[in-house]
Amino acid sequence: MAGLATGCYARLNGYDTLLLEQHERPGGVCASWRRGDYIFDYCLHHLAGTDPASPLHDVWQTLGALDDTPILNAESLVRIEGPEGQALELYRDLDRLQAQIEAMALQDRAAIRRYVDAARSLVGADIFSMGLAGPREMLRLATRLPTIIGSGRTSLKKLTEQFTEPFVRRALPHAQYNITGPEMPMLPNVMFLGALQRGDLGWPYGGSGAMAQRIADRYGELGGEIAYGAPVREILVEGDRARGVRMDDGTEHRADLVVSAADGHTTVYRMLAGRYTSPIIDDYYCFEAYPQEQAFGLTIYLGVNMDLAQEPRHLTLLYDEPLELWGGQRDSLYVETMAEDTGLAAPGKTVVKAVTTGAYDPWNELRTDDLDAYRAAKAEVAQAVAQRLDQRWPGLADHVEMHDVVTPVTVERYTGSFHGFQPWSAPSAGMRVMMQGLTRTLPGLEGFYHVGQWADAMIGLSNAAMSGRSLIRRLCRQERRRFVE
Ligand SMILES: Cc1cc2nc3c(=O)[nH]c(=O)nc-3n(C[C@H](O)[C@H](O)[C@H](O)COP(=O)(O)OP(=O)(O)OC[C@H]3O[C@@H](n4cnc5c(N)ncnc54)[C@H](O)[C@@H]3O)c2cc1C
Incomplete structure (x- = not known):
């Protein structure tokens, strides 16, 4: 999202741009993928700026993110249900x-x-x-x-x-x-x-992948170039100034400015070999600081041949009897139901998405040691979740037509993101990081900028988009040019 936003605003302001994306499609973690009659959506729960009165709405309009896409506004943030049928709904x-x-x-x-x-x-x-x-x-x-x-x-x-x-x-x-x-x-x-x-925090019909594609299309209409399947290995530096990038296949691209939207660990320690860092950055990425497991670390998708359109969109289910999952027990599950009205399921069918905590190391070790066992563990997780959700929606387990499970290793493979994680709170200089970001620029390095959730140590699609916008605004200011948006 940050890379696409940077590209769009850069084109609007007259810069020649080339976006290099390692994956085959745009969006990074703002991703979804088709499985038969279902689209499994990784990212979007709520989007800040769907309210036309929000200044963020103008950013999304500039980026072509929403266009005329219908926005769904759920009745509640979440309905929390207890094991005895008690419920608290945050309307x-x-x-x-x-x-x-x-x-x-x-x-x-x-x-x-x-x-x-x-x-x-x-x-x-x-x-x-x-x-x-x-x-x-x-x-x-x-x-x-x-x-x-x-x-x-x-x-x-x-x-x-x-x-x-x-x-x-x-x-x-x-x-x-x-x-x-x-x-x-x-x-x-x-x-x-x-x-x-x-009236904000709606959900654009079609979800994450469709939204990312609309922005990529907008970038193309603005004359921006994008290369997919293009992993960057190294940022080329001459005399403490970024001069371009070297790709995994050894080819080079020269540029006046280099902007990374990739994860901070890879950018600072691999692409730049740790030559431009600071104690605050080193503190952030040191072993003691980063989490061993994260909320949203494990996502389980079930494509269910049942119409759950009338069910709450967002649910948290609390359990007395813990749910046994590979990697430990869970006393609750966060669940979303996405029926035909979301654009993610065929008529009469529903995507049920369950989210829980997930750790990187055990999944990574399993996948490295034994790929078949890793796949079997994921299938086991999907089955255990389906069985448990069958208690909430009787018959569900027998109506599962498709399933998929995303672990932190999956996210790492598809986005390069460090351990498949989302940014965490800064262990030192928290206020400074909040105000100035973590790695928007690097000490001693000219001609280089970092954008996105890792540059700011702050999650959110809107933050990522604003980060691209604010970089181009800053460059325009430095060049004493009017910022076009
Ligand atoms: C499960 C989940 C749910 C979320 N839900 C919401 C939500 O409901 N609302 C919301 O606003 N936010 C949500 N977020 C947060 C939001 O999705 C992210 O903060 C935001 O998308 C981050 O965008 P980014 O551009 O900074 O990073 P990324 O999406 O990680 O983009 C980085 C890009 O760089 C590419 N890349 C990495 N390394 C290389 C390389 N070497 N060469 C070339 N390309 C490379 C990657 O492939 C990727 O495309 C959610 C996040 C997660 C994980």
């Missing part, structure tokens, strides 16, 4: 959300109010497009600072302790994509609820 209508929790736990009225009011106060503050904010928007955001700081410092777990109702206490820590743990702050959750109420 995007905040009054409805408040009424629902009050009906479950009137004694917790004060805590409910604090939670829902935090989300309400962010309805009018579009934090997702902060990177585009002018003085007026910054002022508006500043008035929300107490909520932003307060909910940034409060963990979802701490929020939960304010409630007495047992199921609310059990469910709330799972409120944000089922990413649990004592450190998970409440801020993303109230930001998402506020944005959903505002």
